[in-house]
Amino acid sequence: MTLGYSPQKNDPVTDLIKRLQLNEQSSEPYYLQLKRQLHAMIEGGVLESGVNLPSERTLAEAMRVSRTTVKRCYDELRSNCLLSTHGRGGTVVQAPPRANSATGRLKGFTEEMREQGKTPSTRVLHCEMVSERTIACLFKRPSVAPLLRLVRVRMADGVPVTREVAWYDLTAAPALEDWDTRGSVYAFLQDHCGIVLVRAAQSIEAVMSTPEESEVFGFEQPSPCLLLKRHTYSAANQLIEYVEGTFRGDSYVYKVNLGPLPPAPVLIK
DSSP states (O other): OEEOOOOOTTOTTHHHHHHOOEETTSSSOHHHHHHHHHHHHHHTTSSOTTOEEOOHHHHHHHHTSOHHHHHHHHHHHHHTTSEEEOGGGOEEEOOOOOEEEETTSOOOHHHHHHHTTOOEEEEEEEEEEEOOHHHHHHTTOOTTOOEEEEEEEEEETTEEEEEEEEEEETTTOGGGGGOOSOSOHHHHHHHHHOOOEEEEEEEEEEEEOOHHHHHHHTOSSOOEEEEEEEEEEETTSOEEEEEEEEEETTSEEEEOOOOOOOOOOOOOO
């Protein structure tokens, strides 16, 4: 049986209740059913940032469940940084900005966010010259070759979207050692090193957040994320940058432009 709600005119929960359904035949607890549906609405953009959700008591009465059920649902969404509470302002959706990626042209994070009308910002956690055997091997350098290791939190509209660890080949771009970490590293490479990055090979895989990533994203427990690994090359086909960027799973949309299918082969009898 599906539990429902009889909407009233100008009732603030009407639109939400029309979408929410609880199935008492399911073994899934009610609070998880609510959480899953609300999470999907936030992730899908149905519930945008700044939207006020019904109070715990209002939603509980509408869905005919206990207030404790709604409270547990809201609490878990808050722990995932999807809801916030503002005193008398009630419970407000706090959807993270969604980073979109499309194939076709190499872009930096700053450019991509600006194209989406978002304000990009960066918090540098570490910037140091290191020697790392495994990473040096990727650049086809000796194990003691100098590398610039950069750990940053990339944000859109002030909300952390990704924790990024990047390595740069200082043998190919020694001037990077003097970079003050401000501005675009791609622009610095072009202006001060004469290196233009023209293509990248990128992979995407599902992972659970590490303790460091959970702290950045405000997760109370490990949560699903997307790990992007990117090898970025210069016009001379030399690997200059290797990046491992972990995006929170509810803030990244990967878009691929697919061309038309090739014509079907003609069978000649």
